[in-house]
Structure formats: structure tokens, C-alpha cells
Amino acid sequence: MPTYRPGPVSLILAALVALFLLLPLLAVIPVSLTPTRMLAMPSGELSLRHYRALIEDPRWINSILLSIRIGVFSSAFSTVLALCFSLGVWMFQPRFTAALVGFVLLPMVVPPVVSAITLYFLLTSISGVSSFFGYDTWLGVAMAHAVMTVPFATVLILVSLSQLDRRIDLAARGLGATVWERATRIIMPNIKFGIVTAALLSFVLSWEEIGVTLFITSVNAITLPRLMWMGLRDNIDPAIAALSVILIIITVLVLAARSLVVRLRRAQ
């Protein structure tokens, strides 16, 4: 069967856009190899000193560990809340569902800077009560990240629930399964792919989060993006280029692995 394919003009335009999209990612590679202490193109000699700085400077390691801790915590929290909420929506189809889901999606729709000032208000208010949990603490950041990621987790879980056949749940119910049994033994095993995706996406979003983090941290809770931000604003530190190259390589590998898995699944 013939299909409608893009012509040569489309292909040239698309290639230009593709080049534009990849260019800044490629540009960080030469910068990361510069032997100077400032941002510059290497002229002749190449050096790995900025990669070494990432390992030797404890600031980078500490912020990476902090980002992982915050990411794991906020992702677990937001996935569990999103899962319970979505199960409630799917199993009971309560009235006002649309309004309630709309409310949950607000942090995704509202401009991030407004969410940031909102969470700044929240955490500075908490700081008056507790020094352990509030402005510039890792728990405060984790909670703020959970607010920002929970809409994405909810959307992913609701989408995978919408593809589930209601009749298997009705059968379980007719056979006398309790709500708990239906949720844990019938529904959840069928949407486990969606749950895992929601948890992973929440982690990645928290790992990269900078807009809100900037408003709610100052000196103690320095996540990796926060540290990169500091290096970008003042004197541009080429260690950021080295870190960027590593992050780009990881992203490319993960995406390649994912598309390989998808292809293998289809082949089966």
C-alpha cells in the first residue's frame, strides 16, 4: 500500500531543525576538554582536569548524593499518593472526578515560577516551627518536588488504568474480593508498567528540578542542578561542561536501551 511520505523540502527543513536541536549538546564536548580554568575552546592541547575535578571536589559528590536522596524520597512519596488517588478514581468513579483530577494537575499547569513562590511561602512558614523540615532542608525540598511531580505520576497511572479492562475487576468483585484484594492482586499487577514509569519519571523530574529548588534553598540543601546554577551564574566553571557530557551520555544510553527493549517486545 502506498503511503504519503515527506518530500525533499520537508527533509531538508527537518534536518536543519535536527541540527539546531543537537548543536548545543555537541558544543559542550570540546569545552569539557579545555585545559584552561575558564570557559573557552581548547586550542591544541586537551585535558581531562575538569572530569577529575568532578571526582575530587567533594561539593559535586555531595550534591549528587543529595539529589539522589531527594529524588528517591519524593518519587516514592508522589508515586504512592498518585497510585492511591488514581485507584480511588478508577474503582469508585466518584462524583466531581473531573474537578478533583483538575485540582491534582494544577502544579503541572500553573507557571512554575508561581509554584516556586507558593512553595517558598509554605517552607518559610514551616521553618518558623521546625528547623528540621522547611526552607533550605532536604526534607522540605523533597516535599516541594513531590508537589511538582505528583501530577505527572497521576497522569501516567490514570492513562494505564484507562487501558485496563473493567470486566476483570467486576469478576473479582463478583467473586467476593475485598477492595484491598482487588487493588493489590487484580489491578496493580496489571498496571505495574505504568506505576514503574510514574516512579521513574518522578525521579528524573526531581533530579533535574531547578526552578522551584532555586526559591527554596540557599546554602544547605544544594542539589546538583542548584550547584550547576551557581557555577553558571558567576564565573562559568568548565566542570559543568564535563558534568553535562556525562549526563548527555547517560541520557543517550538510557534512550537507546529503552528503544531496544521496545523493539524486542514488539518482535516477540
Place this chain on the structure above:
Amino acid sequence: MKAYLSDRMGAALLMAPLLLFLGAAYAWPFFGVVNWSFTLPEPGLGQYGTLLSDPLVQSVFVRTLRIAAIVTIVSVAAAYAITVVWVRGTPAQRVVAEFCILVPFWISVLTRAFGWVALLSNRGLFNTWLQAIGFISEPLTLVRNEFGVIVGMTHFLIPFAVFPLASSMRSLDDRVLLAARGLGSSRMRTFWSVFVPMTRSGIIGSALIVFVFSLGFFVTPAILGGGRSVMVAELIYLRIFQSPDWGLGAAISVVLVLFVGALMALVFRYVRPRQLI
């Protein structure tokens, strides 16, 4: 009756934790921010008066709208070009297009802004290269101005513009296009009078997403604008942290939310939300 009651209970128990969490950690503090805008430094509508009269605040709003409009047009057009190949290309072309869309999409906004600094700054790749071939003697100023902000934001937003376009192009019936070609319409004519009009809802959806994102965008303008091309989001940040005027920062936030809400309500009156995604 008993089953009915237990259903209501079950739904409430499952949905309550998230609703309570967002109520306490998002809705309540948002009203706190609204309260700031009316009470700091003194009770009243003073901050909203400042918004209407202060030329600095107004110039930032005008610049934000101008940049957002330019970025929207450029991003949607560029996204359209690459989405056509992603959705309708040969299998090999699709893989390449998907790679070029998804890799930048998953890479952090900071890395991407930094990439543009490395390319466009005075000692960056472009200027070094242009000077080496003798095309220019003095480096061109490509970042720390509006040009840099527009380039960086367009780069960030193209992948977001792709997704609504892709779903509208996927749902398009091949036979209509083949019929147009079969009836003697040229490639160009088929594209402009059949393909583009049939993906209208995708174009509206992606323009809305890009425009709304650009209005509240913070990181890229702050890095590539270098404090010289301040947009609304950066102004809020500056009013909270640098020249503390929390009331004004809060008032700008309230106006921004109302503006985005009104814009979305307007678009949703003409296009159903379902068609957008």
C-alpha cells in the same frame, strides 16, 4: 445500601491523602501568596497600583509577551518540520528524528542553556570559528541579550511543541492525502491546502503549550539573558530575593496566574482539551 456506603468510604480513603497533601502544601500557601500581594508592605491594593504605573514592571511584561510570541511562532514552525518526518518518514528517518527530539527533551534545562553559552559566548564556538576564518574581528554579542534568550527558549520548547503536532498528524487519514495527489495536486499544494489545515488542532495545542511555558519561564532567560533581558519570572525572583519586595513579587505572580488561566479558558472555548493531546 451498605455496599453503597462502603464504596463512598473506599473512594474517600483512597483519594484523601493526595487531596489533603496538595490542599495543605499547594492550595493553602497559594492563598498565602495572594494574601502577601494585598498586605505587604501595607494592606490595600498598592502593589497592583504599582503594577499599572511602574514603567520597569510594564517594560518587563511587554518584553515577556514579545519574546513569548516570537518563541511560539519559531518553535511551532520548527517542530512542525521535524514532526512531519518523525510521523510520516521512512522507518530509518523516523528513528533519526525521534533521537533528535527525545535526547534534548530528556536533558536538563541547565545543560541545554549551558550548551548555548558554550556556542554563543564571546569566547564560544561560533565567535572563535568566525574569527579564525577572518569573517569578523570583534566577537559578536550573541548571549546576554534578547537574541540569546529567544534561541535558548526555542531550543528548550521545540520538543514540547512536537507532541501535540505528532498526535494530530498520526490521526490524519493517509487516503485523503493520496487522493489529493491522485487528483493532480502538487506536493506543495497538498501540504498547504490539505495537510496543514487538517492538523489545525495540533497547531493550536502546541502553540498554547509553548506560549504558556514561555510566559513563566525562568531558567533559560536568567542564564542566556544575563540579567539584561529580564522576563516576568526572573522579575518575581529578583523581587523576592534581591531587592526584597515580597508584595510586588506576589502581585506579579497573581497577575501571571490569572493571565494564563484566562488564556487557557479562551482557547478551550474553541478547542476541546481532548483534541489537543
